[in-house]
Amino acid sequence: MSSLSLMCAVLSLPLAASAHEVRPAIADVLVTDMAVEIELEFAAEGLLSGIDLGSVSDTNEAPQADRYDALRQQKPDALEAAFRAAWPDLAPGLILKVGDTNLIADIVTMNVPEVGDVELPRDSRMVVLAVLPEGEQGVQVGWLPEYGPLIVRQSGAGDDLYAGYLPAGELSDTLPRTGIAEINKLTAFVTYTIIGIEHIIPKGMDHILFVLALFMFALKLRPLIIQISAFTLAHTLTLALATLDYVSVSPQIVEPLIAASIVYAAVENLFGGSIGARRVVLIVLFGLLHGLGFASVLGEIGLERSNLVISLVAFNIGVEIGQLAVIACAFATIYVASAFANRRRYENEELAVQNRAVLFRGASMVGSLLIAAIGILWVIERTLF
16 A cells, blocks of 8 residues: 555645745846846845755755745835845846956845735835946846846837746846847747746646546546547636736636636546546636646746747647646556555455555545545645635
């Protein structure tokens, strides 16, 4: 029964992981003939604590976790004062590169929100400014790997937008002093595919649990294909509609409903049965909700209008790759566990363990109960806090 214990351990991870998740910072860049101004939205506690945000997905994984938690509890004025005092040491880590010249930015303004729920990240806003050298050469933006991933956006006239997702330590394309930078189609495709994958693994714990709940309904391939296909078509539809601004629903409504969908899918697994029209219809409805959740990620990053379709398709492909990876791991866990069970001789009362279907059903019961419990906690957290 070690596979059940393993599943218990794995499924309990989201409870801790969602609380101190490392998210990309956002840098909105304005480049003029004379200067570059950047409005940063980021977790100031992460930089102050000294955590290597490029190597962890959760601050609890870092040796400096206690330091981060202490900073997270500081009042806005105290945290701002501490950050301004540390800025001379932190500033060189914000890379503003014009040719071979590295610029140092000064803080113009900083706004730290109230403490709020200390179990959730706090996004501070800061505007920094650096004077550009004479000439027409643009500027590349990035920061040190230990500062974590960064989203760089440059707005132009109308709906024109450059949006670059930079894994830890990478630099943006050169942002010109007039107009905006452009990303070629191949780069956009690769970038948004990676973003889609990362939104599922490791960051999309709610989506991972929902997909696992679908997997645990039945070991047979046909019910799984029907469920995943219905879910995929539904979330693809609302992802496209929301990204194109045809649909808009507040995350305060969507997020609790996504958690509720996890609870329902998991609880229904406990009663077994065959795949039917009612479950498929419900999965479609749940998929519509999850698509709105996916769209919020793209809304945060931004999409270039010139590469809108390519970026949207690539992100969706990345999401599907992530989902398939989750299912593949779940299948592998069941098959490896049953293979190990078949290598041993058991007493009569334990022979059922060697039956893959029985092993799956036992794992499904335990896993679905855990998923439902986590989903209930998320419903409460997202509704009341």
